[in-house]
Amino acid sequence: MTTSFVDVSEARALAMDAADPLRLIRDEFYIPKHHGREVVYLAGNSLGCQPRGVKQLLEHELEDWARLGVLGHEEARDPWLAYHEQFREPLAALVGAKHHEVVAMNTLTVNLHLLMVSFYRPTSTRYKIVIEDSAFPSDSYAVQSQARFHGLDPADAVVRIKPREGEDLLRTEDIEALLEREGDRIALMMMGGVNYLTGQFYDVERITAKAREKGCVVGWDLAHGAGNVPLRLHDWGVDFASWCSYKYLNGGPGAISGAFVHERHAGAEMPRFAGWWGNDPSDRFKMIREFVPRTDVDAWQLSNPPIFSMTPLKCSLEIFHRVGMDPIREKSIELTGYMESLLHERCAGRVRVVTPADPEHRGAHLSLVVEGPREGMKDALIAAGVTVDYREPGIIRAAPAPLYVSYHDVWRFVDVLTGLLERV
Ligand SMILES: *Cc1c(COP(=O)(O)O)cnc(C)c1O
Numbered sequence: 262m263t264t265s266f267v268d269v270s271e272a273r274a275l276a277m278d279a280a281d282p283l284r285l286i287r288d289e290f291y292i293p294k295h296h297g298r299e300v301v302y303l304a305g306n307s308l309g310c311q312p313r314g315v316k317q318l319l320e321h322e323l324e325d326w327a328r329l330g331v332l333g334h335e336e337a338r339d340p341w342l343a344y345h346e347q348f349r350e351p352l353a354a355l356v357g358a359k360h361h362e363v364v365a366m367n368t369l370t371v372n373l374h375l376l377m378v379s380f381y382r383p384t385s386t387r388y389k390i391v392i393e394d395s396a397f398p399s400d401s402y403a404v405q406s407q408a409r410f411h412g413l414d415p416a417d418a419v420v421r422i423k424p425r426e427g428e429d430l431l432r433t434e435d436i437e438a439l440l441e442r443e444g445d446r447i448a449l450m451m452m453g454g455v456n457y458l459t460g461q462f463y464d465v466e467r468i469t470a471k472a473r474e475k476g477c478v479v480g481w482d483l484a485h486g487a488g489n490v491p492l493r494l495h496d497w498g499v500d501f502a503s504w505c506s507y508k509y510l511n512g513g514p515g516a517i518s519g520a521f522v523h524e525r526h527a528g529a530e531m532p533r534f535a536g537w538w539g540n541d542p543s544d545r546f547k548m549i550r551e552f553v554p555r556t557d558v559d560a561w562q563l564s565n566p567p568i569f570s571m572t573p574l575k576c577s578l579e580i581f582h583r584v585g586m587d588p589i590r591e592k593s594i595e596l597t598g599y600m601e602s603l604l605h606e607r608c609a610g611r612v613r614v615v616t617p618a619d620p621e622h623r624g625a626h627l628s629l630v631v632e633g634p635r636e637g638m639k640d641a642l643i644a645a646g647v648t649v650d651y652r653e654p655g656i657i658r659a660a661p662a663p664l665y666v667s668y669h670d671v672w673r674f675v676d677v678l679t680g681l682l683e684r685v
Pocket residue numbers: 368369370371397399400453457482484485505
């Protein structure tokens with residue numbers, strides 16, 4: 262921190278809340294409670310809070326099912342046949358895509374596989390897949406199994422990019438240098454837009470451009486990016502992407518995922534695992550034998566939409582669409598910066614922030630390393646009403662999700678942490 266004076270008072274936090282244009286949005290969510298008091302919920306990068314409107318929307322669907330049975334496909338208040346269509350506009354706005362480039366379907370790892378079936382086409386010379394060394398385990402398993410599926414040895418086919426010795430974060434120039442050096446052998450580059458462990462928001466645009474220049478296909482896992490950071494997948498020329506909807510998007514445990522395929526692949530002949538929902542809808546109920554794929558991302562859909570898993574997301578996306586990503590991002594930058602400055606001021610020497618200091622390279626997430634003794638830290642945080650992700654050895658991932666986390670929450674978290682550090 263370069264600022265010489267940070268007002269660490271509780272009064273300052275309350276004043277920031279009073280001036281926050283998004284302060285009322287918090288009331289649209291249930292914040293979990295601990296001993297009757299709302300917790301400081303900083304786990305929205307793991308599972309977002311429930312929008313209060315979900316229950317009523319779900320009840321509508323249950324009622325329509327009871328009332329209409331099969332006729333609900335066409336006569337429900339939101340007809341089930343086309344249920345996924347209403348997700349296109351909010352999803353497109355969220356990730357910077359055209360409407361026909363996005364679809365809500367399946368779950369994240371399933372989508373990564375379905376998309377890799379089409380987009381990972383190894384040849385004898387170009388067969389490598391690049392991922393981050395600290396990729397989420399499911400992504401590691403997915404690419405390793407894709408390599409095996411093509412008869413390749415994952416130890417040879419999967420390249421894991423690591424930070425430099427003694428560093429926590431990846432440098433864009435190192436990724437570019439790898440692409441320059443080995444690009445001709447790389448079939449697929451598949452990274453997390455925001456790293457789940459460090460909170461680093463990669464330069465998606467630059468990395469995508471470099472990889473494509475070298476003839477690689479580029480896919481992004483946006484599990485920690487969607488609803489968190491500004492994305493322009495279409496303009497950045499990303500080939501494909503997918504994200505889950507239960508983290509920053511508050512779509513509920515195991516919520517339906519989102520997928521993006523750039524329109525330049527529209528109608529391209531590709532190997533694909535097909536199902537009837539990827540078929541041209543005008544032929545869908547003719548029960549013909551031959552698969553006639555849609556010409557857009559919908560070609561990757563397999564099944565008819567799972568209404569009860571989509572309804573909570575519909576509710577949540579309505580909030581995102583109404584509020585807009587720009588104000589959300591604005592608060593996110595300020596709130597995360599506030600958390601960082603309080604930590605610097607009050608926990609100096611005991612807590613190290615791993616996440617990049619530059620707001621352009623992070624979202625609503627700080628990864629903290631607690632130095633020195635920290636016995637009982639996790640239980641003590643929970644007992645003090647703070648929900649964060651804590652992993653040995655002393656790593657805290659704190660996500661001040663701007664839709665429902667207040668400045669006072671952030672103040673409480675740092676206050677609790679400071680108290681614990683003084684005790685141990
Ligand atoms: C959360 C997360 C997942 C989880 O995948 P599911 O298929 O939804 O269980 C996968 N990859 C990344 C990067 C994640 O952050």
